[in-house]
Amino acid sequence: MNLLLVFLAVLAFVSGNDEEETGARLLVSKQILNKYLVEDKDIIVKYTLYNVGNSAALGVQLTDNSFHPDAFAVVGGQLNMKLDRIAPGTNVSHVVVVRPRKYGYFNFTAAEINYRPSEEVKELQLAVTSEPGEGLIIAFRDYDKKFSPHVLDWMAFAVMTLPSLLIPFLLWYSSKSKYEKLSKHKKEKTSKD
Numbered sequence: 001m002n003l004l005l006v007f008l009a010v011l012a013f014v015s016g017n018d019e020e021e022t023g024a025r026l027l028v029s030k031q032i033l034n035k036y037l038v039e040d041k042d043i044i045v046k047y048t049l050y051n052v053g054n055s056a057a058l059g060v061q062l063t064d065n066s067f068h069p070d071a072f073a074v075v076g077g078q079l080n081m082k083l084d085r086i087a088p089g090t091n092v093s094h095v096v097v098v099r100p101r102k103y104g105y106f107n108f109t110a111a112e113i114n115y116r117p118s119e120e121v122k123e124l125q126l127a128v129t130s131e132p133g134e135g136l137i138i139a140f141r142d143y144d145k146k147f148s149p150h151v152l153d154w155m156a157f158a159v160m161t162l163p164s165l166l167i168p169f170l171l172w173y174s175s176k177s178k179y180e181k182l183s184k185h186k187k188e189k190t191s192k193d
Contacts, residue, residue: 023121024058024118027127028062028113028129030046032135033046037136038140040140041143043098044097046094047111051089052089056085056088058084058119059115060084061113063112072101073099073101077097105134108133
């Protein structure tokens, strides 16, 4: 009896695994590619859509409403994208460049993707991207203080240190010249005698 139960359990397990899932399945990621997020500097946002299903995803539509026009300006790309299809086992990348208008903490939320998993299915499937989470957008003046080359500062430093180096050099050079003239004069005098 136990052997029959084990056989039925194995048969149910094998028959359950033989059923292949039909249709497209999209895995979607959203990444912020910048190391530093700075006010009035470009931020690169990359969306990657992976179709791990066994049929093409149709009518794919990506929508990201997390970048409000008051806080961000879209510099390149589009926050709303449409694709006719994504073949099975492939991926698609989409890049958007935004520029923050304000500094402070910002919550980078998920984008939404609507698609049809196969030609037979008419209702749309909804997918949500990964969330990068909260990020700090640094004020430009703070970023500039830390990372600018400070050329004017170094030039001012050089001008201010020049007198403290030049005056001792000129004193040394004038005394050296006097002693050389005296020693030359003494050598000439001794050579004449």
